[in-house]
Amino acid sequence: MSTFSGLETAKRAIATQQSALYTTGHNIANANTLGYSRQTIDFQATNAFPTASMNSPVIAGQVGTGVEVGSIQRYRDSFLDSQYRQQSTDLGYWSSQATGLHRMEEVLNEPSDYGLSNVLNQFWSSLGDLATNPDDNAARRVVLERGQAVADTFNYLDDQLNVNKKNIGTQINNTEVEVNSLLNQINDLNSQIAKMEASGYLPNDLYDQRDMLVDDLSEHVNIKVSYTSSGGLSPASAQGKVTIELLDDQNKSMAFLVNGSVDRVNQIKVNMDDTQSYVTNIEVGRMNEQGTFVSEKQFTMEEFTSKGSLLGHIYNFGYTEDATATEVEVKGAYPEMISELNLLAYEFANAFNEVHSQGWNLEDIKNGEKGEEINFFDLDSISDPTNAAKNIKLSSDINADRIAAALPGEDGIAYAGNGDNALLLADVKDMELTFGSQESSVMDYYQGMIGKMGVQTSEAVRLGSNSAMVLESIQLNRSSVSSVSLDEEMVNLIQFQQAFNAASRNMTAVDEMLDTIINGMGLVGR
Structure with missing residues (x-):
């Protein structure tokens, strides 16, 4: 065994403890670094002397030769x-589903004073007032304004839903x-x-x-x-x-x-x-x-x-499960809502026009005979059930005097003060209409649309919240394994520093011993 092996052992200890100090410093420096996993030194003893072999010297036992860095590893749990x-x-x-559905809810804005439901209710209410006062010009103008508000609301909802849909595409x-x-x-x-x-x-x-x-x-x-x-x-x-x-x-x-x-x-x-x-x-x-x-x-x-x-x-x-089909069926939250909104506008406007065309307006009453049928909503704008909400508007022929509020009596003539057709127009809200394969009234169909959206949003939010809570729990467990604890690193810092100092003192002791042996022995009698 070398006379200077003690120095080599001390040197290895100093180098290893120094590496441990550097690693600890690296952990402390990255305590707030996102995604950083704390690191640790894997200490391992170097091969002892003598090594196992046929020509090993016969001594009492193996003598340790110090320590070395086996590896520097991360604290990480692959299961977590x-x-x-x-x-x-x-x-x-x-979360992505909930975000899109929340934006849909914001556009439809139900229940509120500004949603389509309230606008329709105000329209029905104005028709009830007209039935009470059919020759009142103010009541007629209110119906006209409320009808315009209904058309504008359909236009707005279709536009905003398509804007949101486009943003989701982006x-x-x-x-x-x-x-x-x-x-x-x-x-x-x-x-x-x-x-x-x-x-x-x-x-x-x-x-x-x-x-x-x-x-x-x-x-x-x-x-x-x-x-x-x-x-x-x-x-x-x-x-x-x-x-x-x-x-x-x-x-x-x-x-x-x-x-x-x-x-x-x-x-x-x-x-x-x-x-x-x-x-x-x-x-x-x-x-x-x-x-x-x-x-x-x-x-x-x-x-x-x-x-x-x-x-x-x-x-x-929106997506299709079979893009090669002759008639492509588009599924998805936004396409389905836009399609239902268009169908609602189409069926509502056509049913309203049909009832309106049966009545007499003030010009008919003045002339004593029913003139040309005048539609309340423009027929061309609602001719396509896939674009009715986007295009719906009042007929260019309609004005306050041409609102058909009256119905003819037994003599076939309608008279001023008759508001029977206005009542029928107000009853359109309860009329059973065909929405695809479903029979429903205008208001019930719309409430069904809102209810379906609410259920979808609630489910997405609930499941997203559950996932978020579980994810947070797992992240806490990951952090307990991988994140840097400054308290623990400070303890390590002191530990490795003391080990470094001890290794340095050991080297000094070995150096003094060798100095005594080399320079101080054999001087007696000189």
């Missing part, structure tokens, strides 16, 4: 990471871009990590960056994360290259997004129809050297069930 990402996916899905495009950007960044980090690991290093800070990106990605789509060895001189504790698979709602693999085994990254592409009104399908593929997307897998919206904010936005925006 997996739980966090699953809940993040659920939260992203329900969010879908932005989410697509963000997902693909995250995938590219993860793939780039894979390359950097593989090079470091293959050289024998543990790139802990790069692991943290990659985990943050994977966490962000899990908010948008449902994913499975696995790891592949980087090879080379990779340490046993090396995490390796990440592989990310796209999963459906049953957690079955749909496609690879990042394939660490072959260093390959794919992209997600959301396709819409020519008018950008609904989503037709979703593709997974890669960008070639020319920057062109090459599709490898294509999913209809019936097949694409990967939860996350992307799917939540699509379910609000």
